[in-house]
């Protein structure tokens with residue numbers, strides 16, 4: 001046993017052991033400084049599960065619990081302390097990440113990581129000694145009373161405060177410290193001055209500064225996309241540019257140059273939309289070049305997200321009141337959230353300054369319940385309306401020069417008619433344009449399911465059982481209804497009609513089956529049809545079946561359900577009409593706050609009546625009719641880890657580009673659709689561009705868009721290798737796992753393993769995690785760790801020799817420059833899933849070429865992750881020897897592609913990635 005050098009000088013740190021858990025090794029540092037390696041069983045035997053034991057310091061208690069196969073033990077989680085001391089700040093949630101964030105020495109072994117936890121605790125507690133705000137002490141006292149493990153140490157570290165100051169302090173009433181928004185006059189419509197190619201180049205040069213190295217590709221790109229900012233000549237034909245920019249071109253600043261110029265000279269707003277919330281943050285970061293002054297940037301740049309992303313202060317207040325009243329343990333997590341509310345820039349819980357790991361520690365469900373997920377906002381009737389994060393975000397976006405949005409929000413605005421914004425943008429840049437149709441598909445499809453029905457019932461009736469705080473219609477608009485004689489009875493009629501929707505426990509009743517009425521009875525028949533028709537009914541994963549021909553009784557049940565839903569929709573429309581009368585009353589016009597509330601209530605009711613219930617009713621009516629040419633319908637039984645989670649009837653557009661073009665593209669005056677992967681390497685460029693126009697919806701414009709392709713500046717043939725392993729049977733998971741381990745070991749980490757199925761990923765992880773850890777290589781895995789994908793990617797990026805296993809979300813969302821990503825291993829050729837929707841789309845997206853095109857784009861996407869900077873090097877390995885040569889144009893010209901046995905692939909990987917001077921084989 002070793003003795004830690006820190007053992008002798010504990011001033012503030014609780015006298016507690018420290019615990020670090022890997023998959024193979026678990027290290028325990030005693031308060032006396034003794035370090036021991038334990039088995040999971042030995043570690044569990046030391047912990048406090050409420051019957052006595054020790055409370056160790058850990059980093060990310062949930063992840064540690066998963067690795068120890070133990071839940072419910074007491075722990076001093078350093079991440080909780082970090083969140084309390086440094087709210088709204090980020091750190092990678094590992095001992096090394098903590099050390100880096102606090103400027104401490106980097107731990108290199110697990111024993112050092114244990115010591116680092118104690119050192120980090122001391123550093124954080126010392127920081128608290130300088131905090132003079134009595135509000136922090138008041139919060140710590142509340143958390144301590146609720147049993148927060150860090151409470152005593154935090155209170156010991158904080159300076160004392162006067163009782164009167166503590167009484168005055170906001171404590172959990174965190175909203176008190178927030179500034180209120182001020183109403184501003186609406187902006188005038190934007191002008192129509194164009195941006196020339198030369199102006200775009202000049203603006204780009206200014207953004208980059210005189211000292212920047214020349215990047216001719218970036219300037220060419222900026223000049224090409226400037227055409228999208230010319231005035232429109234026809235009402236149905238925006239100025240459209242489809243621009244492919246290889247990795248490394250620097251497309252973000254490339255399009256920001258003309259976009260910012262247009263916005264300034266026309267007093268307008270350009271919406272830059274990307275695929276994920278993390279990419280939104282990345283783009284917002286690059287806008288520092290445009291507005292180096294943070295005050296200016298706050299004025300002119302807004303990261304716009306859907307309201308379900310923001311903390312709702314009313315939900316928070318209700319949660320805090322309930323927890324306080326019960327003296328519940330949840331006071332401590334709420335105290336951490338209160339600290340964050342006081343420090344956050346925008347109140348954004350997803351991808352903003354709320355650390356992803358904090359949601360993992362507190363519980364995603366608990367954090368999600370603090371957002372306005374179900375549209376229960378009561379607008380100006382809310383006591384926090386003028387401090388509301390959602391309201392601030394919506395208002396700021398109206399006056400911004402650049403709004404950084406995401407595709408899902410833009411599509412939802414279009415599909416649902418404006419949502420929170422009456423002002424529809426006229427200029428867009430769609431980055432990550434290859435994801436546009438997936439977002440359009442989600443927004444314009446119809447899904448009638450048990451869960452959706454349950455959600456609507458909750459929106460209408462509120463919480464009927466249990467501890468839920470859901471506010472129903474009566475609670476949200478009861479006071480508005482009182483002003484109208486007719487409205488009260490109509491509201492009651494709507495609430496009675498809503499009882500047709502599925503109630504809690506519908507799953508069980510539907511699975512059991514017979515004699516159910518209404519919605520649940522219909523779902524039972526849907527489930528029966530899926531189980532009868534699906535080829536793989538016993539599979540543990542979700543299954544589906546064609547909607548036609550229906551089994552006996554389904555069409556009749558659909559008709560009865562449609563009639564019930566129509567009654568509900570009619571009542572909601574009448575209720576909306578009553579409220580609208582108040583809005584349009586010339587003699588007694590409502591004051592602005594009330595007007596906004598009435599307006600939101602009317603829109604919410606009409607949206608549910610027309611879009612949701614109307615869409616469901618039409619779908620149900622069509623089940624007995626022949627299929628329509630533009631849509632496809634199918635039935636589904638969803639399962640999560642073998643358990644049934646939903647029963648649904650789905651309708652999708654076969655080409656979601658049609659509604660996207662009609663509602664977003666054609667009303668716009670100008671748009672850029674851009675990506676690194678719009679074309680798939682197809683030999684004939686004309687065919688490739690036609691396919692790109694189809695895949696982005698732009699083929700539905702009267703005139704074709706301008707096309708631009710700017711090649712990557714990277715030297716891919718020198719910087720990368722592509723290896724296809726020829727001797728691994730893809731269905732032999734033992735051999736596949738061994739191949740992953742050998743290749744990751746040859747690269748000494750920095751490896752991304754990509755899988756086409758979660759079950760294969762888990763099987764490989766289970767076989768190789770301990771072996772890699774024995775070599776000092778951390779193996780992270782999506783679907784295995786108690787961490788979200790974004791957290792895993794953060795760790796993977798920060799820990800240069802770690803490895804990560806993942807599926808599609810990892811393939812499409814990883815941006816890891818440098819040595820942290822130097823090897824990609826694919827387990828199988830990523831063919832599209834041959835489901836009912838795919839089969840329906842095939843004829844309209846290229847027939848026999850559709851599968852190849854999708855697969856080439858996926859390979860291209862994955863390969864593109866390897867080289868993010870001019871000095872990156874990487875190896876791409878396909879373990880599936882069935883990769884056909886016709887897919888190889890997915891990769892850049894000139895990159896060597898070698899088919900070889902595993903042993904040779906391992907050698908080549910080690911050789912190519914070895915640091916130091918390069919040695920090419922003879």
Ligand code: SF4
Nearest residue numbers: 312313314377382388
């Ligand atoms: S205005 Fe709406 S979203 Fe904002 S805090 Fe109040 S209820 Fe929540």
